[in-house]
């Protein structure tokens with residue numbers, strides 16, 4: 235016995251058996267005081283539909299002599315609403331039950347205290363926050379209940395989270411703060427990212443931990459446009475793209491979608507969307523559609539909009555391709571789901587770039603507007619789904635995922651950009667921590 239604890243008898247086990255009976259078999263307790271509002275019934279029905287029975291209803295056997303003429307009348311103590319919901323399905327709906335054997339006083343005590351005791355539980359906000367971000371439901375009533383819990387606990391979910399900009403100009407300073415090293419894994423709420431090479435299997439495995447993503451949204455590097463260009467020959471670039479597609483594809487589920495945002499590479503005289511399509515096709519992906527992302531004209535003023543070659547001017551490409559490929563029979567969204575359908579009612583998207591041309595001029599990573607990963611994430615995934623961005627840059631996909639209640643997974647090779655992404659996630663109010671094998675190994679700065 236633990237020191238300091240008074241000698242105490244072990245608690246009696248009053249459960250005397252289990253059974254399954256048809257819904258019409260149950261007898262309601264005359265003293266049942268609980269009433270069940272419509273929204274409680276609908277939310278319970280939602281969970282029963284999605285998960286099924288995970289808890290018995292409780293029936294008292296009433297074998298105590300104190301029951302006198304009511305002896306042996308097997309009566310519900312707990313689970314009235316679930317039995318009613320089962321009756322709505324059919325009289326024969328099987329309901330799992332546990333038998334207890336209680337005297338009249340004990341039965342009343344349990345009847346009175348069971349729900350209020352459960353309701354006395356307080357919330358560990360961090361854990362609740364994590365669960366709320368990870369769990370999603372098809373049932374509107376369950377989603378409404380979860381939103382209510384979040385509101386009651388002051389937890390901000392979804393798009394009401396702020397959308398901080400990427401502070402790419404402060405990358406060096408932020409790297410000083412976060413001290414990101416190659417191979418380090420970071421988590422912020424339900425978002426996770428790793429600093430490493432997405433063509434390296436071990437890196438992808440450490441990030442994904444055997445979980446499968448439902449969607450990839452990514453903007454890969456171009457052959458020769460930015461500081462991270464690493465290839466001498468275009469053929470090297472293509473084999474790099476192939477390794478990325480292969481490694482990433484293995485971490486995607488059966489009905490997944492792969493979206494690549496890629497433009498043309500004029501200096502290299504290459505039309506990269508076609509090369510990415512061929513690689514994806516050869517890895518088993520099927521063509522779904524091609525969306526033109528048109529950047530707002532304002533930031534493409536002359537002379538930046540012009541591309542000069544051998545004394546000739548060419549208009550630079552003001553639109554980029556969003557190549558969408560799929561496995562299985564996507565898209566699966568219901569035509570009645572207007573929000574999702576609206577995002578796909580046309581395939582020319584006019585969306586301004588993030589901060590104009592400055593970042594291009596500086597040769598920095600080019601964050602895509604949040605709206606891009608947000609549109610695809612909303613259209614192609616449910617809450618709680620995993621969305622992977624193998625070229626995560628400043629973390630736009632992860633920010634979108636945090637705002638939409640999805641679990642973003644990002645890979646970025648340059649430590650400074652990982653720092654920029656971490657800062658962005660922290661600026662959203664998420665707690666950022668470095669992790670190893672799922673355990674926190676540093677406290678946030």
Ligand SMILES: C[S@@+](CC[C@H](N)C(=O)[O-])C[C@H]1O[C@@H](n2cnc3c(N)ncnc32)[C@H](O)[C@@H]1O
Nearest residue numbers: 431432453599601602625626627628630646647
């Ligand atoms: C076009 S940017 C992506 C920008 C990103 N969508 C955003 O919103 O910030 C491409 C990114 O891929 C990164 N990158 C290049 N090669 C990589 C590799 N092998 N593995 C992971 N990331 C890589 C670059 O450092 C760069 O940040």
